[in-house]
Amino acid sequence: MSYTIPDNTRIGHVHLKVANIERSLAFYCDLLGFSLVTTYGKDAAFISAGGYHHHIGLNTWYSKDAPPAPVHGVGLFHTAILYPTRKDLSIAFRRLVEARYTITGASDHGVSEAIYLNDPDENGVELYWDRPREDWPLKPDGSLEMYTRPLNLEALLRESL
Incomplete structure (x- = not known):
């Protein structure tokens, strides 16, 4: 039997691996205008628009000080x-x-x-x-x-x- 996802389904948030939390917060909060909701120690931050629990998660759990992902590889476009x-x-x-x-x-x-x-x-x-x-x-x-x-x-x- 074929299944169709419900019409009101939405993508709730994205969680990004980043090299530096402070640098990412400067971009997403200071430049784009998102608000910091909370942090998990020094390794993760959660930001949102309009008081939502989070639209974007940022973490350095596996990526602290790492270089960017290759352009010609699999991953987030x-x-x-x-x-x-x-x-x-x-x-x-x-x-x-x-x-x-x-x-x-x-x-x-x-x-x-x-x-x-x-x-x-x-x-x-x-x-x-x-x-x-x-x-x-x-x-x-x-x-x-x-x-x-x-x-x-x-x-x-x-x-x-």
Whole structure:
């Protein structure tokens, strides 16, 4: 018998192996704006948005002072952080621009708009917002028409003025 996961199922959090907790907290909390919820000694920290118990776990249990994972190997491609509105994404992007943080990409996917970057351990991070479902592009057969096109970064920045 075929099983389909429930419609309201969500991915609750990501837990990342990092080389340095303080460096990761500076990126995720100071730059991106997450809040520190708790720490487990000096080897793990849990951060969130909006008071949730944690959206991101950071630990050095097996990775303290380790180099980044190889780009051409198996592992996490990126963690995607969903912002509630385009304006919220614009504010996050503006903070990155003002901090002169390196952006690795920016795309319009039809269903969403996304900014790509790497955290201090070279873990990929996608910052994005979803367009309203009724605005998602469809193919003639009714299935989703997702694509990757350049994102107009100037227009995105204007959203946060």
